Amino acid sequence: MTSTFVGMPKFPVAAREALANTQLRSNLAHATATIRDKRARVVAEVDNWEELRLSGAAIKDAALASLDQHLVRLEARLTAAGAEVRWARDADEACTIVAEVAQRHGIDEVVKVKSMVTQEIGLNEALQEQGISAWETDLAELIVQLGDDLPSHILVPAIHRNRAEILEIFQRRMQGLASPEELTDDPAVLAGAAREHLRQKFLTARMAVSGANFAVAETGTLVVVESEGNGRMCLTLPEVLVSVVGIEKVVPTWEDLDVFLRLLPRSSTGERMNPYTSTWTGVTPGDGPQEVVVVLLDNGRTRALADQVGRQALRCIRCSACLNSCPVYERVGGHAYGSVYPGPIGAILNPLLKGVGVDEQVDSLPYASSLCGACFEVCPVRIDIPSVLVDLRAQVVDAHRAKRWGGVPSMQTVAMKGAAATFRSGRRLRLAERFARLGTGIAARVGARAWTGSRDLPRAPRESFRAWWRRTDGGTR
Amino acid sequence: MSARDEILDRVRAALGAVSTSSTTFGHPAGSSPDDVVALFAERVADYQATVVRCPPDELEAALRDALPAGRIVVPDALSVSVPHAVTDDRLTPFELDACAAVVTDCAVGIAETGTIVLDHGPGQGRRAITLVPDVHICIVRADQVVADVPDAMPRLAPAVRQGRPLTWISGPSATSDIELSRVEGVHGPRTLVVLLVG
Numbered sequence: 184m185t186s187t188f189v190g191m192p193k194f195p196v197a198a199r200e201a202l203a204n205t206q207l208r209s210n211l212a213h214a215t216a217t218i219r220d221k222r223a224r225v226v227a228e229v230d231n232w233e234e235l236r237l238s239g240a241a242i243k244d245a246a247l248a249s250l251d252q253h254l255v256r257l258e259a260r261l262t263a264a265g266a267e268v269r270w271a272r273d274a275d276e277a278c279t280i281v282a283e284v285a286q287r288h289g290i291d292e293v294v295k296v297k298s299m300v301t302q303e304i305g306l307n308e309a310l311q312e313q314g315i316s317a318w319e320t321d322l323a324e325l326i327v328q329l330g331d332d333l334p335s336h337i338l339v340p341a342i343h344r345n346r347a348e349i350l351e352i353f354q355r356r357m358q359g360l361a362s363p364e365e366l367t368d369d370p371a372v373l374a375g376a377a378r379e380h381l382r383q384k385f386l387t388a389r390m391a392v393s394g395a396n397f398a399v400a401e402t403g404t405l406v407v408v409e410s411e412g413n414g415r416m417c418l419t420l421p422e423v424l425v426s427v428v429g430i431e432k433v434v435p436t437w438e439d440l441d442v443f444l445r446l447l448p449r450s451s452t453g454e455r456m457n458p459y460t461s462t463w464t465g466v467t468p469g470d471g472p473q474e475v476v477v478v479l480l481d482n483g484r485t486r487a488l489a490d491q492v493g494r495q496a497l498r499c500i501r502c503s504a505c506l507n508s509c510p511v512y513e514r515v516g517g518h519a520y521g522s523v524y525p526g527p528i529g530a531i532l533n534p535l536l537k538g539v540g541v542d543e544q545v546d547s548l549p550y551a552s553s554l555c556g557a558c559f560e561v562c563p564v565r566i567d568i569p570s571v572l573v574d575l576r577a578q579v580v581d582a583h584r585a586k587r588w589g590g591v592p593s594m595q596t597v598a599m600k601g602a603a604a605t606f607r608s609g610r611r612l613r614l615a616e617r618f619a620r621l622g623t624g625i626a627a628r629v630g631a632r633a634w635t636g637s638r639d640l641p642r643a644p645r646e647s648f649r650a651w652w653r654r655t656d657g658g659t660r
Numbered sequence: 661m662s663a664r665d666e667i668l669d670r671v672r673a674a675l676g677a678v679s680t681s682s683t684t685f686g687h688p689a690g691s692s693p694d695d696v697v698a699l700f701a702e703r704v705a706d707y708q709a710t711v712v713r714c715p716p717d718e719l720e721a722a723l724r725d726a727l728p729a730g731r732i733v734v735p736d737a738l739s740v741s742v743p744h745a746v747t748d749d750r751l752t753p754f755e756l757d758a759c760a761a762v763v764t765d766c767a768v769g770i771a772e773t774g775t776i777v778l779d780h781g782p783g784q785g786r787r788a789i790t791l792v793p794d795v796h797i798c799i800v801r802a803d804q805v806v807a808d809v810p811d812a813m814p815r816l817a818p819a820v821r822q823g824r825p826l827t828w829i830s831g832p833s834a835t836s837d838i839e840l841s842r843v844e845g846v847h848g849p850r851t852l853v854v855l856l857v858g
Contacts, residue, residue, distance in 0.1 A: 210839075217840045234688040241685035251671045258664075264823050270663040322846065323837035339837050346838055370838040374846045381847065386753040386792075402820050412791065412833035412848025419787040420753050430667065437820055441687055441813045444828075448773075452836050455703065456773035459848060460828035461787075467825050469750075470786035481667045489674035 187308060188333060191521030193547040201515040210345045211516050215507045221453025222504060222561070229449070238442045240565040243498035246400075246433050247488065253400040253433045254479065260403025264465025266475040271427075277480050278309035281392060281425050284476055285315050288423060290390045294381075296407060296414045297321030298394025299337060299501055300427050300480060302523040306392065317392065318384055320413035322377050329356040335517030335525060337503040338451055343516050349373055359383065374411075381413070391417035391472070395428045396500065397443060398477075401436040404464045405477070408447060408457050418461050424472035429480050431488075431497040443500060446563035451502040483536030492574040493535045498564040499528055505558035505568060511551060520548060527558035531571045539575065540582025549575035616650065619643035690808025696771045700805045701856055703774025707831025708844050709852040719799070719857050723763065726797050726853045730760025733793060735785025739765050740799065748789050756788060761795035762849075767819065767826075768812045769805040776800060776854065777812060778827045779819035787825060796849040798829070802858035 191197060201207060226232055246253055258268045271277035285293060293310070295301065295317050307317040307328075319328045326341035327334050330352040334340030341349070346368040353373060354363055357380050366376055393414070397406040405426055407414045418424060434440060448457045466475050488494050506512045506526030517525030521544050524532045530548040537545050549572045558568040584596060605615045646654075654660075661669075693699045705711045714722045719740060732745040733756065742763050751759075765783035766776045776798055778784045790796050806812050816826060833848030844850065 214840045218836075221840075230691075231688045238685050238688055245685070248675065250675065251668050254668065254671070270667055272663050272666060276663060320847070321837070322835045326837070339840060341837065342840070349838060370835075370841060370843045371845060373838055374835050374843050378846055382757075385847065386757060399820075404820055410833070411835045411837075411846035413846070415787070415791050415827065416847055419791055430671070437817055438687065438813050441810045445690075445809050452840075452842075454830070454842070455706075456770075456775045456828070456830040458707070458830050458832070458834045461825065462820065463825040464820065464823045467780075467786075467823065470780065470825065471788075479667070481670065485667065485670035485674045488671065489676075494674075 187305060188521050188523065191544055193544050194519055194521070194551045195547065197519035197521060198511075198515040198551070201519045206345075207343055207516050208514060210343055211513055213345075214339070214342050215513045218453055218507045222450060222507070223453075225449045225453055225455055228455070229445070235442060235446055236563055236565050239446050239500075239563055240495075240498060242434060242439050242442060243564055244495075246435050246439075247431065247494065247497055250430065250433065250488070253435055254430060257398055257400040257403060257433060258479070260400070261465055261477055264403050266403070266465035266477050269476060269478045271478050271480045271482070273482050274304035275309075277304050277427055277478050277482070278306050280476075280478050281306060281427065282310055282313045282315060284423065284425050285310070285390055286313070288390065290315070290423070292316045292318065292388070293390045293392050294318050294320050294384055294388040294417050294421065295324075296391065296393035296409070296417045297324050297340075298392075298427065299523060300394045300429050301392060302334060304427070304480070304482060306427070318381070320381055320385070320417060321409075322374060322411060322413075325377055325381075326352060329353070333518055334523055336506060337501050337524065337526070337528075339503075343518070346370060346373065381416075385413075385416040385420055388417070388421045390423040390425070391421045393417060393424065393426045395426050395432055396447070397434050397440060398428050398432045399435075399437050399440060400433050402464060404437065404462050406440065407461045408444075409460075410452065410458045412459055415459055415461055418463065419471045421472055423474045423476070425476040425478065427478045427480055429482070429484055431484050431499075447500055447502055450500075450504040450561070450563040483538075486538060487532075487535035490535055493531060493571050495566050496528065496531050496535050496571060498566055499532065500564060502563055503528075504561040504563065505566075508557040508561045509552075510555060510557070511553060520551065522548075527552060527568045527572075528566070531566075531568055531575060534575050534579070535571075539578045540585070546579045546582070549573075549579060613649065616647035619647070687810055690810040691772045692807050693771060696807050697802045697805050697856070697858075700769050700771035700774065700800075701854075703771060704776075704831070704852075704854050705774075707774055707834075707852075709774075709831050709854055711854045711856055713856045716857055719855060722855050723797065723799075726855065727763075728760045728795055731758060733759040733762050733789055735764055735783060735789060737782035738763060739783050748785050751789070753788065753792055756792035759793040761797055762789050762793040763797045763799070764790055765799050766804065768815050769800045770807075770809060770812050771805055772808040773830060775809075775812075775828050775830045777816060778829070779816060779824055780827070781819060781824065787827060790827065790829075791848060794849055795851040795853065796829075797853045797855065799855045799857060802856065 323341040336342040350368040395405040512526040734745040767779035768777040832852040833846045
């Protein structure tokens with residue numbers, strides 16, 4: 184059973200703990216450096232990469248600008264192709280729909296394709312409450328699930344684990360292996376163990392749950408991009424397939440997919456193309472699941488869409504290039520972000536989906552960045568993450584000003600209010616100037632520790648500008 | 661109000677005054693290599709797949725050499741005859757698991773990315789037969805190979821519009837989930853053999 188992120192501390196607290204974990208830092212430094220190099224190599228092969236990025240951003244923007252029409256079209260095409268289309272306002276509604284489909288077939292076990300959205304809605308835990316077991320079949324998801332762990336990366340949820348740790352988890356928790364004592368930490372051997380462990384599940388599974396990387400409105404086609412073949416197993420062998428799809432996954436036409444199939448693999452795993460991509464359109468008679476359900480999910484996406492600066496985050500194709508290039512992520516890892524969406528994209532997506540001024544942990548995320556801009560540079564759909572971060576910081580401040588946490592105004596609010604009162608009156612400013620040298624000395628020791636702990640507070644000058652002006656009559660004496 | 665209507669209302673409210681005027685954007689061109697077929701062979705081999713290039717009259721011999729021992733399954737209407745092969749007739753997953761290999765044709769090959777696309781038409785069979793057996797032998801004809809992804813999309817569009825599924829295959833099954841290094845051989849076929857004809 185995977186744990187959940189409920190009750191995570193604010194980013195600075197979680198980050199401090201993660202920074203002290205030297206094993207974690209070494210695993211992350213190794214993995215992110217590997218993937219950054221691979222990405223850089225295959226991106227350099229494409230002469231018109233920048234044109235592709237512009238095109239990807241434009242297609243997604245156009246799709247979002249008439250999202251209602253595309254969704255209605257997608258629904259009509261899917262229905263015509265024999266799929267059942269359901270709509271879910273939030274996580275609870277989506278989980279209930281998936282559980283109902285399982286229950287109407289008397290199914291108590293489902294296999295899962297790796298999907299961010301089903302993690303976002305906490306589907307595994309919700310199904311467990313209904314007595315339905317969910318088996319993660321992606322290797323990294325399996326490592327997280329067997330280790331009672333939390334995902335820390337969008338593409339490779341177990342990126343924080345090295346091969347020795349994975350071997351230990353497999354030896355302790357993996358069932359159905361003929362000779363577990365022969366396992367080694369060779370990645371090929373570990374991958375072989377996952378194959379053996381899940382083979383029987385795939386061949387007997389009656390129901391699968393997936394997400395989708397893209398949904399083509401024009402044709403009603405869903406797309407899953409993967410590597411291992413676990414996705415193909417889930418999409419092909421069971422009788423029933425339920426796909427939970429965020430409403431922002433829509434692309435208008437089949438031809439539009441072209442650009443994303445060129446952008447995604449190179450940005451994500453650093454490959455020219457991922458090993459397997461599956462597309463399917465409702466039910467195919469005589470081939471694959473004969474009952475296909477598609478759940479179209481909002482869960483905060485329309486809130487993000489209403490944010491004029493932040494809506495560009497809905498272009499995200501979940502490649503995780505921004506995580507791999509982020510100096511903050513590389514040092515603290517994914518868990519510190521307290522969400523299934525970590526890293527730079529998580530720092531904007533979580534507040535956009537959930538709103539600011541509600542949860543202190545979410546409100547701390549827009550500050551989890553040095554604004555260096557590496558994320559924007561690598562983003563295949565050109566999401567200007569630094570600009571969205573800055574805008575969200577302003578929103579957080581506004582929300583806190585309006586709200587006053589627990590009746591006690593924050594230190595920042597007190598300081599800003601004090602500054603406003605001082606600058607409003609010449610007399611008060613004169614007084615403040617007279618005591619500034621004394622004040623900064625005290626502030627450095629007591630009040631502003633949180634600020635001065637990592638920054639220098641400048642010494643106030645011996646004489647203020649206004650005092651100098653008076654003394655010298657504007658510099659003439 | 662139904663969830664559907666509420667979500668669509670929220671979308672319309674969120675968009676508000678966003679102009680729906682169509683932003684014009686072209687699809688950037690793909691690569692245009694000199695020798696498309698040679699590049700395809702090179703890129704497929706990069707994924708640790710086996711590529712055998714042969715003239716049409718040597719295909720059957722090349723196929724015989726590539727076949728492993730054991731039961732072979734083929735789809736209906738395969739372009740070559742495979743001696744002693746079983747034609748798929750709704751075999752169960754367990755029956756497919758007992759097959760050593762599957763032989764199929766394909767719809768399109770993409771040189772730039774080293775990708776084979778199946779549209780599950782004649783000679784390619786339903787999706788399960790190219791998934792469960794551990795060896796996939798795929799016949800690709802030189803005139804099926806295009807330069808890059810944008811060239812493949814229009815060729816595949818008719819099958820998609822007819823509602824057929826597609827499977828894009830780039831090398832044998834693989835994972836990068838352990839320390840982000842690619843290793844071949846997880847759930848899909850662990851051996852991919854491409855017989856490139858012409």
